[in-house]
Each structure stands twice: as C-alpha cells, then as structure tokens.
Amino acid sequence: MRPQILIIEPNLKIAQVIEMELTCEGYQVNVMQDGMEGLLETRRSNPNLLILGWELTGVSCLDICQRLRLTHSSLPILVLTRKDQVCDRIASLEAGADSCLTQPFNLGEFVATVRALLRRAQPNNSEVLEFKNLVLDRRTREVHHNSQQIELTAKEFDLLEYLMTHAKRVLSREQILQNVWGYDFLGDSNIIEVYIRYLRLKLEDHQTNRLIHTVRGVGYVLRS
Structure with a gap:
C-alpha cells in the first residue's frame, strides 16, 4: 500500500x-x-x-x-x-x-x-515485539505479560500484533478493521469493541495501568 x-x-x-x-x-x-x-x-x-x-x-x-x-x-x-x-x-x-x-x-x-x-515511522517488523512488560512472538504465536503466558485466540493475537506493531500510534476503527479482519469483512460492526474488551480483560488482570486506550471519535492506541 x-x-x-x-x-x-x-x-x-x-x-x-x-x-x-x-x-x-x-x-x-x-x-x-x-x-x-x-x-x-x-x-x-x-x-x-x-x-x-x-x-x-x-x-x-x-x-x-x-x-x-x-x-x-x-x-x-x-x-x-x-x-x-x-x-x-x-x-x-x-x-x-x-x-x-x-x-x-x-x-x-x-x-x-x-x-x-x-x-x-515504519512499523517494527521483527519476529518478537515488546512493549513494556508485554512480549509477542510472531513465530510461536505466544504472548507473555509480566513473564506469564497469556492465552489468546487467533483473532485476539492478530489484533494485539497489529496494535503492538504500531505502538503509540492512534489507529482508526477503519484501519483496524481493514488490517485485522480484511476489506471484505461483512460481520458485526461492533466486532472491534468486542475484541478490545477481550484483550483488556486478559492483559489488564495483571496490572492496574491500562495498555489499550480508547481515543474518543478516532480509535485505539497501545500506550502506557
């Protein structure tokens, strides 16, 4: 692109x-x-x-x-x-x-x-992505947070990978939908909110600081 x-x-x-x-x-x-x-x-x-x-x-x-x-x-x-x-x-x-x-x-x-x-500004293309205490391995599709392995579904992993690849950059709902679900996705328009909530539940059980932030009227961003 x-x-x-x-x-x-x-x-x-x-x-x-x-x-x-x-x-x-x-x-x-x-x-x-x-x-x-x-x-x-x-x-x-x-x-x-x-x-x-x-x-x-x-x-x-x-x-x-x-x-x-x-x-x-x-x-x-x-x-x-x-x-x-x-x-x-x-x-x-x-x-x-x-x-x-x-x-x-x-x-x-x-x-x-x-x-x-x-x-x-090019995104990180390395096999292992790290952000704070969050580590994502593209080869094994494993995620660790605070040294503990986090079990993610395939789509949860894809969404987290996209957020980590563009860490600290605000991503619009359209960008996330196109890059994680694909241009031909015809499902529920609230699918992004649902999966963001899934990720937050799994990642934020281990600390009080939020990692995935909502930018009202724009989209989401991964930042500390």
Missing part, C-alpha cells in the same frame, strides 16, 4: 507543486487548505505523514501540532516555515513537529526529508 500524505497548505500554488512532486515519487497525496478541516481530516484518515504550511486559516499550524500530540499521536509532521524565521522553526519543533523546512526549499531536499520521516 502506498504511503498516504496529507498536505494542509493555504497557498494553492505551493500545494500543487508539492502534490505533483510527491505523486511522481509514488505517494498517495491529499491536499487541503483550511486548517480546521485539515485537522479533522487528519484524525479521520490517519495518514502516514502530515505536511503543514505556516499561515493556515481556521486553526494555526502550531495548534494542529499541539492538538495531535495531546492525543499521543506519533504521526510524523513536517512544517514549512517562512523564510529566515528561526523563531518559527523553534516554535514548530517545540509544538511537536518532527522536522521543518524553510520556504522556498529545494525539492530534492524536500523529498529526502519526506523519505526520512516515513522511514523513521
């Missing part, structure tokens, strides 16, 4: 140049101009990378960064700041941006930065 990139940039000319360049690089690109609409779309579609222009309408670039980080989103964010404004770059990084580029920027450097951010 091609990485999805969302651009929120009020300057249509700049947005179109970026969109064309990234599309040629093989990425799936969506462009929005209004800050608030862009924030809502970010939460709805959960892209692989968010690119923010500086002078947004509706809600500021810094506010978007801060709101996303308040929900513990690990979404990579690239901010395009104004020329020679060091204070903009500092403010962006402190608000939660992962990287900044000053406009006008070199397209080669821009694409390289995009690749680096996406590479850094």
Whole structure:
C-alpha cells in the first residue's frame, strides 16, 4: 500500500507543486487548505505523514501540532516555515513537529526529508515485539505479560500484533478493521469493541495501568 500524505497548505500554488512532486515519487497525496478541516481530516484518515504550511486559516499550524500530540499521536509532521524565521522553526519543533523546512526549499531536499520521516515511522517488523512488560512472538504465536503466558485466540493475537506493531500510534476503527479482519469483512460492526474488551480483560488482570486506550471519535492506541 502506498504511503498516504496529507498536505494542509493555504497557498494553492505551493500545494500543487508539492502534490505533483510527491505523486511522481509514488505517494498517495491529499491536499487541503483550511486548517480546521485539515485537522479533522487528519484524525479521520490517519495518514502516514502530515505536511503543514505556516499561515493556515481556521486553526494555526502550531495548534494542529499541539492538538495531535495531546492525543499521543506519533504521526510524523513536517512544517514549512517562512523564510529566515528561526523563531518559527523553534516554535514548530517545540509544538511537536518532527522536522521543518524553510520556504522556498529545494525539492530534492524536500523529498529526502519526506523519505526520512516515513522511514523513521515504519512499523517494527521483527519476529518478537515488546512493549513494556508485554512480549509477542510472531513465530510461536505466544504472548507473555509480566513473564506469564497469556492465552489468546487467533483473532485476539492478530489484533494485539497489529496494535503492538504500531505502538503509540492512534489507529482508526477503519484501519483496524481493514488490517485485522480484511476489506471484505461483512460481520458485526461492533466486532472491534468486542475484541478490545477481550484483550483488556486478559492483559489488564495483571496490572492496574491500562495498555489499550480508547481515543474518543478516532480509535485505539497501545500506550502506557
């Protein structure tokens, strides 16, 4: 699946140049101009990378960064700041941006930065996944929590594996449904809630701190 990139940039000319360049690089690109609409779309579609222009309408670039980080989103964010404004770059990084580029920027450097951010955010593909005191072995399909083996059904295991692969990243119900149950799933629409509850009962009997959190209106995230 091609990485999805969302651009929120009020300057249509700049947005179109970026969109064309990234599309040629093989990425799936969506462009929005209004800050608030862009924030809502970010939460709805959960892209692989968010690119923010500086002078947004509706809600500021810094506010978007801060709101996303308040929900513990690990979404990579690239901010395009104004020329020679060091204070903009500092403010962006402190608000939660992962990287900044000053406009006008070199397209080669821009694409390289995009690749680096996406590479850094790639999920863990190792055979053994670990998160806090939770260990999942893909080869044996065994799960241990606080050194005790946890018996999971096949679908419970698949769901936990997906959450651990994207630990600390908020996953929408649509993403979970597509990646754990498949695109052609026609069963109960509440199936995700049911299996999240099963996992919580099995994992949280051993400690008071919740591991699987509900992000209201978005989905679920595995975090301490």
